[in-house]
Amino acid sequence: MLTPEELARVLPAETSSFPSPVPTQIVSNDEYMPSPQTEKQKQYEARVKELGSELARKQGMTRRTFFKSASGMAAAYLAMNDVYGPVFSVSRAEAATPEMADERANALKSQFIMDMHTHFLRDDTRITGFIAQRAAVGKAGWNPALVGKEQTIDELKFPNYFKEVFLDSDTKVACITGAPSEVPADWFLTNEMKAQARAKINKEAGTRRALAHAIFTPGYDGWMEQVDHALNDLKPDSMKGYTIGDNTNKHLSKHPWRLDDEKLVYPAYERFLKAGIKNVCIHKGLFPPAVEEKFPHLLAYSDVRDVGKAAKDWPQLNFIVYHSAYRWAGGGKPEDAWAQFQKTGRIEWVSDLAEIPEKYGVKNVYGDLGQIFAWTVVSEPRLGAAVMGILGKGLGYDHVVWGTDAVWTGAPQWQIEGLRRLEIPEDMQKKYGYKPLGQAANSPIKNAIFGENNARLYNYTPKQRAELVNDRYAQIKASYDKYGEGRSNLRYGYVAKPVG
Numbered sequence: 001m002l003t004p005e006e007l008a009r010v011l012p013a014e015t016s017s018f019p020s021p022v023p024t025q026i027v028s029n030d031e032y033m034p035s036p037q038t039e040k041q042k043q044y045e046a047r048v049k050e051l052g053s054e055l056a057r058k059q060g061m062t063r064r065t066f067f068k069s070a071s072g073m074a075a076a077y078l079a080m081n082d083v084y085g086p087v088f089s090v091s092r093a094e095a096a097t098p099e100m101a102d103e104r105a106n107a108l109k110s111q112f113i114m115d116m117h118t119h120f121l122r123d124d125t126r127i128t129g130f131i132a133q134r135a136a137v138g139k140a141g142w143n144p145a146l147v148g149k150e151q152t153i154d155e156l157k158f159p160n161y162f163k164e165v166f167l168d169s170d171t172k173v174a175c176i177t178g179a180p181s182e183v184p185a186d187w188f189l190t191n192e193m194k195a196q197a198r199a200k201i202n203k204e205a206g207t208r209r210a211l212a213h214a215i216f217t218p219g220y221d222g223w224m225e226q227v228d229h230a231l232n233d234l235k236p237d238s239m240k241g242y243t244i245g246d247n248t249n250k251h252l253s254k255h256p257w258r259l260d261d262e263k264l265v266y267p268a269y270e271r272f273l274k275a276g277i278k279n280v281c282i283h284k285g286l287f288p289p290a291v292e293e294k295f296p297h298l299l300a301y302s303d304v305r306d307v308g309k310a311a312k313d314w315p316q317l318n319f320i321v322y323h324s325a326y327r328w329a330g331g332g333k334p335e336d337a338w339a340q341f342q343k344t345g346r347i348e349w350v351s352d353l354a355e356i357p358e359k360y361g362v363k364n365v366y367g368d369l370g371q372i373f374a375w376t377v378v379s380e381p382r383l384g385a386a387v388m389g390i391l392g393k394g395l396g397y398d399h400v401v402w403g404t405d406a407v408w409t410g411a412p413q414w415q416i417e418g419l420r421r422l423e424i425p426e427d428m429q430k431k432y433g434y435k436p437l438g439q440a441a442n443s444p445i446k447n448a449i450f451g452e453n454n455a456r457l458y459n460y461t462p463k464q465r466a467e468l469v470n471d472r473y474a475q476i477k478a479s480y481d482k483y484g485e486g487r488s489n490l491r492y493g494y495v496a497k498p499v500g
């Protein structure tokens, strides 16, 4: 364990102005986030702030500091239960008694969490929409750590990524992903940058803390050469594709493609296999009716109609569908998804995804939870429970894999707590035949979703896992947990020397 002085040397703290305790102006960005405007959401927002102020005062701390504590996290889920009914396992005592909350948090600290869906942006990025998303998440009170914290582009870059993923959350291993664009400057990260960041992290940690995607872009100029380059020189842990073509600049998307395009894409799968890559990650969903209206020609590439045949034709590959093809985000509303579910028992296109194994007789289709917890569980908890139930029933819980889309919505800890505390309500289990997740935060099913399934997919060995317990990142985090929180000069702008 590092002493505070050593910690200060490892992580030169940068002071920054104290964050405004007043929530920032609502930033509604339809592109990225439903604006939190339902009655229920307003109630929740009021409730979490009221509860936070009350409990913070009792502890003699500011609300913002309180929200950074384990009790503050418990308070947020308590407020959810107060507004939506009891979906999360949390007690008032936990929110009011820091010792009790800390004890629980400590007991869960070592849980193996492998997040295969994390982002940061290149230093020269021009993409600013995610700032608004983080601000909206803070404004809504979904991620208590973002409440009242002003957001800047710096929060989306590597040093803050390191802090939020590896220090502010219980995540043990993370995959660095990205998104392509017809505009080269608008790739979140180039494939080179992803591989370099992985190398840097793993070198500093001395263990396999980071994995990296390489993006493949069928139809783009010279795309197959880029595939060869990635496979030969960058050695990604898996490949990732956007069938929508260009998700960031949809108006420029000229090369949408299908997973089951034999002529265009199958030759690439062949090369993946030859290079020892068996996991193909695919961005799907996030295409609500409002977006369809603007880009009707991209609809056919956003749902999962092309997954079944590809999976059947390529049993040696695993098709991991990101966001589990959940349609109702990126400008959609959770209440629309909830209305659809109540009416039909289905959720587009999560249900369509879940039906593939039975329809096609395949076992190699997986659902990633990237941001699902942000869009459903914390805004309409029963909708989140339905998503989990549908995936578990159709794909099997051993085919549901952890991803958070951090840092778009801040440190992933609130999403981790979401799954730890979630259970599918009994009436839904009965009515729809959903299998329970288990009440315990580390039930076998939750452990599988958090880490075991991804470990299996990516050959993350027990030896590699054991090495994490004492590596350099573990030491830094232990010091951070012990000394970091209370130190105002360590609060922001953590400059992560290990990677800087």
Ligand SMILES: [Zn+2]
Binding pocket: 117, 119, 177, 370, 405
């Ligand atoms: Zn993502």
